[in-house]
Amino acid sequence: MEDWDTYRLILALHRGKTLRHAAKLLAVNHTTVARRLAQLNRSHGAIIVDSTALGYSLTSAGQSLLHTALQMEALIKEDKSILRAEQIDHCGHITVSIPPAIAQVLLIEELQSFALRNPMVKLSVQCSYQLADIDNSEADVVVRVANEPSEHLVGHRAGTVYVNYYGHEQYLQQPSEHFSWLVSSHDPSHTQWIESSPYPQAPAGIAFDDLMVRHSAANQGLGLLRGACYIAKTLPHLRLVCEQQPQPFSQIWVLTHPKLIDVPRIKCLTSELYQLLSDRKALLQGQGQG
Incomplete structure (x- = not known):
């Protein structure tokens, strides 16, 4: 055997x-x-x-x-x-997986508030763009940015990430022939959105694999950016390249395993995350305060 x-x-x-x-x-x-x-x-x-x-x-x-x-x-x-x-009822350990940018910009203070209001729950937050495997117990709750999340998970769509075109206020004052775009090293389709951007003639410049670093680079005047509105809103030197309406990029989901959805603490956390993200609709579209 x-x-x-x-x-x-x-x-x-x-x-x-x-x-x-x-x-x-x-x-x-x-x-x-x-x-x-x-x-x-x-x-x-x-x-x-x-x-x-x-x-x-x-x-x-x-x-x-x-x-x-x-x-x-x-x-x-x-x-x-x-x-x-069976174990995660009114007390115990909950692991939630959240993309780093969403955790840092949208949820970090609220997660602390949840932990303080629920002292019997030990909350662990995994900040990674790698998809945690709920089936393999890598996480109990996940916040995912995806238009088609895993079909067997349960939860709700909590919002939409919008993008727009940004640049440092001084960077935008130079002649447009000097412009270049900051792109993602994980996005082979960047040539397509550059072609439909306000400056299609500007080439792709430095490729950063990290989303927050890419936004920070634009905020330091290193290039133009097609960025997430909710991140760009928090950076003091970024300005819209032109008066263009933000474009929907991807949906945000709060998900868990079907066997966990009715567990009290899981239900409490998923409901709170859903409400928090839903309340940030304006910020996700680049409006309101960062």
Whole structure:
């Protein structure tokens, strides 16, 4: 009978395709994965995982083990969800995952207020643009900026992120032939929005992968920016490039797992986050106070 570590190895090799990627999934080094793989093949007296030009591939025997591994993984996730639903009642630990910019600009003080009003709840806030996996217990509540959030999660659309074109007040005073756009290194489609911008002839300049750093760079006069209105409103030197209406960019959702939605503390937190973000409609459109 196989143990769970064996099935985790099967899943990692199936998903990672290479020793290094599998090692990253398992949080071990690649030599450990190679040793475990050799032991796996020896213990079965057959090749379970075969090396190909495209990476590691499961043999027919490996596919049989993979089927069992996927079933076990689903059962483990189910058990974790049930356990969380039982434990997180009127006290306990709640992990919420929020994009850093939304946490910093829109919610940081309110999260502190929630924690003070609910002293029996230990609130942990993960600030990352990586999507936390609720099914794998990485978070209990998530705030996501997406037009199509995960279908199996439950919650509400709490608002819309709007964008507009901004520049430092002094930067905008120079001749337009000197303009360049600050872009995201994660956005290969920036050429499309530049073409429809007020300065389509301006080239893409520095690419910053961090959203807040990109806005800060524009606030320091390093280039033009298509920025989130709610962030730009808080930066003292940014001005609209032209009198253009803000454009909807993406929706904001407050979501949780179906098994957690009726847990009192989860319901309290999701309802409060929803209301807080809904109340910031004007700021999300670049109006009101930052």
